[in-house]
């Protein structure tokens with residue numbers, strides 16, 4: 096059985112974290128409190144409580160050569176300093192290319208995690224409890240066991 100890694104947040108950090116897990120033969124399960132990827136870079140007309148928000152015209156101040164994922168170049172026809180909509184487009188290309196979507200659980204907020212508490216064979220596993228924003232009964236509260244967890248937020 097592959098070792099599962101809890102990744103918290105599907106912003107740029109969480110996305111690359113999932114991809115690195117897959118490279119290492121680990122199984123990422125990403126918990127994203129909102130209903131989409133992108134984190135800070137997903138512009139919303141009506142900002143959500145507790146979430147930082149960019150404004151509509153924001154252009155990133157990091158060049159595409161500096162900010163791109165090292166194994167997934169930003170398309171040549173994208174400008175060097177991208178508008179936030181192109182950053183989101185790039186993130187979606189990354190998710191599609193590495194087939195990350197199936198590993199993401201949306202509308203799930205990591206609420207707390209217990210301390211290392213469970214021994215399974217030779218490895219310690221972590222109990223993660225989550226409080227869920229989504230009303231679906233099967234997602235009300237969930238306790239899962241993970242070998243590791245990583246905060247991508």
Ligand SMILES: Cc1cc2nc3c(=O)[nH]c(=O)nc-3n(C[C@H](O)[C@H](O)[C@H](O)COP(=O)(O)OP(=O)(O)OC[C@H]3O[C@@H](n4cnc5c(N)ncnc54)[C@H](O)[C@@H]3O)c2cc1C
Nearest residue numbers: 104105106107108126127128134135155156157204205248
């Ligand atoms: C105002 C501002 C301007 C910036 N401008 C630039 C810039 O020009 N260039 C640059 O390179 N960087 C900039 N940054 C830095 C920015 O933080 C990074 O570019 C990038 O967004 C960090 O990605 P992240 O995945 O770590 O966090 P985020 O993009 O914040 O994503 C975190 C994700 O985790 C989710 N999440 C949070 N808590 C939980 C929880 N408890 N359970 C489940 N999910 C959760 C959130 O919904 C979100 O989707 C800026 C930051 C700010 C605040």
